[in-house]
Amino acid sequence: MPTMFYNTLSHSLAEFIPLVPGPDSADPLRGAVIRMYSCGPTVYDYAHIGNFRAFLFADVLRRYLEFRQARVQQVMNMTDVGHMTDDAVADGAGQDKLQLAVEKMKATKKSGQALVADPNNPFQVADFFAAAFLADARALGLAVVADYDRADDAAAREVVMPRPTRHIDDFIQLIQRLLANGHAYVAADGVVYYDVGSFGAYGKLSGNDLSRLAHGAGGRTNSQAAKRHPADFFLWKPDRAHLMRWNSPWGEGYPGWHIECSAMAMHFLGESLDIHTGGEDNIFPHHECEIAQSEGATGKEFARCWMHTRHLMVNGEKMSKSKGNFFTMGDLTGKGYDPLVIRYALICTRYRETTNFTLQSLHEAAAAITSLRDLADKLTRTVAAVDEAAGDGDTAGFAGVEPGRTAAHAVLLAADEAAMIDEFSQAMDDDLNISAALAALFTWANPLAKKGKLDYPTARSGLAALRRVDHVLGVIFPPLRALPPVIQKKVDALMHQRLQARKSRDFTASDALRRELAALGVDVQDTPAGSTCRPRLAPPV
């Protein structure tokens, strides 16, 4: 079955064929090199789970392509240029968002918790939130951040998650190119604008057309004398008062908010990309403008496939700051949810559906992950026991290699496993239908989990299959977060206390202790051999 993705550009499902396909025409993904650009976070504040849903969608997409044996070069920007809160006239009005962040930082400093040394320094503020983003993203298992962490120096990291403030020269060059070929102009107010009228394809992504943009009820109608068309957007704005500003041929100022993605994507990935991802809100105007800038400059198709994820709702409502109904990672981990639970809850529905996020969905996720992890444990123990007895230490072959890439692929799968992998893959080929893919996984996993004793070939094959799907899912094999040492001490003490209570058959005390332990984040299980405990993925209900 061909790999079908919904392409916002064509408004339809179409087979995805890489620009540089692999050698096998029957399976163009295998061995392909796929260049993918993902619109990343702005680092003016903590990212919320709605943001992370979009990044996780890109992550699952990338991981699935790797599952299919493609090599993916993914670039995700971290926007640290202070863009404007009120860009309604496509002209940089309102307040600088980084300026707002700086004000907030100053406020927290006054209240005694200094988050950065100098809250007046926008670069420090941006660095602070960039670090916070990376920490959250690591916990969620974003592969692009793993790449970033593996990069050995700052320059190498820059390739993976570039920061616009370090690419101002690229922006200037791109703007000069657009000026030279007539797609941009310097207006009477000294601002450099993109001339949308010069780019006939403007609107091809979003379905907007210029006449409607000029006259529609949805804003952007403000006439600005300096611009040729109301939809013209600025590329560079001279402004000596702006918080972050740089020298340019058009005076000291700052870049427009669309130029960074065009410039950095082309800088690192070339003039044509395979896939460009983002949230649905990026379609217009951001991605529309990216296309105009990039294709206006190069004359080549900028991105072959545009993929957008729908918004996340919280408790049935759109997330918004005024309602205060958004969660950050810290909010949820603080309540006792493991990041892997959050990951699962955010990836387990198809990216093109509006999804409603609730705390209940986290508990469902915890239950689902727990059963898969229990199966993985059982398979691992079975394999390890035999390998140990045989003395070949072969289990290292599983642990040491990046999952999904080599070792797991090298293990020949039994018929059941192969069928599951095939079904999983077919579902994902259908525009990343992860619900159906998960159904295939559970349908295979449940009987295996219920079987009492497994033979070695079954366990080994099952483990390899689980590792392969988990290369996409990323929730079965990554370690859970560790209990803080202080809590661990308490847990040990309570477990001991409980053992005493059970010895004297004081089950009331034993159960009370179980609840205490649950509140601390561990689940207790009693077996004939004694009591054990393990970390909980979610707090008790």
Add this chain to the structure above:
RNA sequence: GGCCGGAUGCCCGAGCGGACUAAGGGAGCGGAUUGCAAAUCCGCGAUUCGUGGGUUCGAAUCCCACUCCGGCCUCCA
């Protein structure tokens, strides 16, 4: 006003013309086991797919109308 999506059991969510007596997950209920516990195991929950028409031998799946919900058109993932 323009342009898009969506409505499936208690909840989430697949299915997109015949294998649907509707996947999978969660919650619930009954039983086994147990400490009248936790964990585990076995079993049970939609004659029905927003409403009304239509097409068809056959519709959750196609067409029309209606109702409701959501998104974008403006900073947002």
